[in-house]
Amino acid sequence: MKQLLVNQIWQLKNKCYRILYIDREIEEIFWINSDDCNSLPESIGFEEFNQLKKNDYFNLLDSSDEYGDPSTYKAKSLDKWNTYCNIVDLAKSEEPQIYLNSYFNRRCSEIASQLGVSRMLPRRVFLKYWKGGKVNLALLPKLNNSGGKGKERKPSTKKRGRPNTFTKNNINVDDKLKVLLQAGFKKFYLDIEHASLETAYENFLQSKFYQETLNREHSLIPSSTQFRYWGEKKYPAHERKKRKLGLKIFNKDFRTRTESSLINITGPGSVYQIDSTKADIELVSSIDRSIPVGSPTLYFVSDVFSRMIVGVLVTLDEPSYYTAARALYNAIVPKEQFFKEERLNEISAFEIKNEDWPCNYIPDAIVADRAELLGHQSNNIIQDLGITIENTAAYRADLKGVVENHFRVLHTRIKGADKNFGMKGLNHKQRGVRDARKDAVLNLKEYYIAILSEVLVYNSSKVLDAYPFDEQLILDIPSPTPLKLWNWGIKNASGKLRPNNIPELKQRLLPRKNGKINKNGLRFNKLWYNIASNG
Template sequence: MIYINQVLQSVKDSTRIRIIEIEESYVYIVNIDANTSMPKKELYSSLVTDIEQKECLIIADPFARAVAEDELSEVQIQKRDADWEIIQTYCLEHMNSLLKKNGRETQIKEIAEALNVTPTKVKKLLSRYWQRGMNKNAMLPDYANSGGRGKTKKLSDDKVGRPRRVTVNGEYRSGINITDEVKTQFEHAINKYYRKTNNYSLKDVYHFILRDFYSDRYKENREVQYRIWESNRIPSYHQFYYWFKKLEDPKKDIEFRKSAKEYELKHRPILSNSKVETNGPGTRFQIDATIADIYLVSSFDVNRIIGRPVIYAIIDVYSRIITGIYVGLEGPSWLGAMMALDNMVADKVEFCKQYDIEITEEQWSTCHLPEVIIADRGEFEGYAVEGLINNLNIKIENTTAYRGDLKGIVERKFRTINGKVKQKAPGAIQKEYRERGDRDYRLDATLNLKEFTALIITMVLHHNHKIIDKYPMEKEMITDGVVPTPINLWNWGIQNRKGRLRTIDRDILRMNILPRGRATISRAGIKFKNLLYSSKRAIEEQWYAKLKNKSIEIVYDPRYLEKIYIPHDNGADYESCILLEPSQQYKLDFIEDVIFQHQLRNELEEEERSKQVQLTINTDTMMDQIIKVAEQKKKKTLHLPTNKKDKLAAIRENKATEKQANRINEKFDLSPILTEQNTEIIELKLEEKSEKKVSSRLMGKLKQKRDEEYGKNE
């Protein structure tokens, strides 16, 4: 429903209109922001539709006010009554004609002639009547806009403002008036000198003004010098400061002198709080990391200092309860954030038991997924976040760079934790810079990673049961007697507010936060990052023989390469793949180590490739030379002409002859090689020898050989 005198505002262009008449299926409206506005005819149903679709909003009447009669001046009353009389006498009786466009101009001219005024005067009176509520006080003149409150006064020849009290040589110096030209000089100097990263002070800027605009310039020793005018010819610093404050724009000043990030981080107005954006537990979680201000020692040797740990924390914005933590050496990176997300859904009783801390479920009952996670840009802009968004329906809101204040709750908790650590723990950083002679606090390191984690868990449990100062309590909380501690707010919010809490199987969460990659199937196995894997399912379905699925998606942990996982059933289950024997040497390595080693191998091979090319060229050259020599030798050798048939038929015989010759050259003689020596000749008794009968053919040949040698020596 819409009513006469109702005011609407367009969402599109912020135009404000007033309904001045409703008849049957039409309405008449006027623009209340125009100088003069005549009625326009609109369909009633069209206007109702705009309101229902929120294209027009019903707003409060900006001209509706209670005006006390005794506060009005006689002139105001006189003018109001005179104009109201004109409306009552001449306009109301012709209102039907004035509403319609056809015939309106004629009617206005008739009223103007009767009043002896111009038609424009009549239009202004009618516009004021329609625009301001169609009542008597709508005709009041705008005296509220008159006067000089907050405005610059008109200048006279004499100096305005408070006279100066300081005399120079017994004479008062009146100074100068601040004209528009002087103000332009001030504004120019502020933009040129003050709104710069040089960080000039206001005194410096004032001196630049005097130097640039109120001085005589002359040269001395070829250098330009400045002589400032007398004090009665220059503006004073107080005058400049006064006009600087009138021209001051704190936002612009800080952005130009420092940076826009500096303004947003430290100087912007704080008109709301983080809780406004939530309607219960789990609506928004904030996650962030910090490097703890303490040095730890190795769990294997207390004399080894291992550096500073990283702390990840996840906090529910509504209740301020810490829902997940990670204390370790990973990060700040996705691996550290991944560990914190895993702890977010973990059973906190079992988690604390790992560090010898006994708690009940009521002390720390968080193991849920949120609707939104507010995080830094770095860790939550990678491909591993897609599983949270697409599969778990968790929205990720990344803050602007260097805007830690946008995660103010978790940032504030880190300051508290680091402050407590500095008070209690040995090895904590006491101050940023040590002075000469100060003891090195790193040498005091005592806690190992497990002990420090237990320390952080203790502080988290304390935080979850500590009263939150200045928490924006709801009326229902106060009625129910809720003490504003995180655990109380968490439990109350679950019972009384809708929230967005969800639970999930921990393994499914891990499958969605672990990095994903592509593996290829070959006859050698499932290949990922040049490592070979196999699984029971792959063997049973004969993947390596069929090679139907050449590429598959896998999930892996960069810190543990002995296994990778193949998701199936739409991510509800997975198949484990084990590292095969040829790749077992890499089972204890991280993914970065494996990638580095393969990159190093590729670099070494790349360096060797130029030598390999030269080696190939040299080999080809030698082969060509051998072939050339053989061809030349063949040409020089005389041979009898033979037909092709006989030449081919002799291959077997030729091969046997060549084989016999090769056997003589290739035979193994295991006896030592004897060299020639001068030996004494021994006479043999041939008679005795010849009498012996040797039936062996071999012995006969030896005897013949001996006789021949003997004959030569004679």
């Protein structure tokens, strides 16, 4: 005969029993069915127990109990565990009478009254304690068996999920209805741009459950919560946003950023980014300030490595190859020369020195929109200057994140200066909003100076907290600004900047077209020009 021990588990056919107490005086064993959550302790005599051992279907199981670690539980779970332990401590020493059903039920009622809890709580706690091996750790929540988050429950006759409180729709969703709900969610909500969820649900009922809705047969109609739940389960958030907004807007404004602009960037001048936008300001004529001239076009040229704004152009012309070439020219030439050629030196209160803005180099590559620098006109930039031009896809401003961020930062700073100098508000197109042209006071050169002032402040003082640093960069530049990164990169990084030593740079950036010469003169761009003779 094998030695009997408390907590041994014996298998009797398809049931498992855990031994709770052995009374050798009366030769009685108390055990409990550990497979049935509601079973109470039972008693069996030694003689009957020994008879069962002779059968092949009665075996001793080799098992070890696994318990959780209290240090891994939250405070709320530990408070509940302490309450359970206190319940067990009140009757832990009352063996073996606690295993008698009548005494056990009476004792549970007394403990419930003493602690102010329900009568069933002590009963559940004791059963869990006994079936878990009579240790307090068995009373910890079984987190490994809880939840089932993300797992879909199998349909049955009983409705899944909580019952509806405010409506009578309590239909159980089976596989067939689930497919119907998901197809309706796509057809009436996702595929219709401006459809609200409520409208989509109503259209779905009119299409698939018209008669049931008409007869108010609520038990046969899915609820709006079920319609939304099963639709969102099949189509995750990013997929729903992509379908509602369209692929172009999603990729531009909501796509998850998985890469950095600094990939394959070796130093200053490796890649410049160029872009233009309509400025949110109304300007006036420099001759007669009572005449508004419209909103200017603002160009920025930015260095990806240092986040430096290397070139600026403010013009009243619309975006074109010519204006983009002017902006690129301003980024390459020394800034004192640029300042004079744009005739900004006529405003004596402001000046630029080359050491304040030391960006007068030719880059290795330029990233631009599929607009100004796309086409045969940019061939002279590629051939004469040796600059590689990369055009981004349409509606993908995120592919030029550095220069796009400069527009946001600079416009925010200028808008915060004063509201009464012609700046357009976010709702400037709405009816009843004051026309910004009535408040316009700046002419083109004055606004040009305001932009350049903010550019110089940004380049010299903007601390780039989110810049991806390496170890050497952190040691050399504790608080990096675009100007410090630019100077550091020229000395330490293997950039691809080239000096501006190309003669007739402005002429090489101008657009080129073919003309024809015959006896009548020169025909160019649909115009005739007379060729003067020398004699």
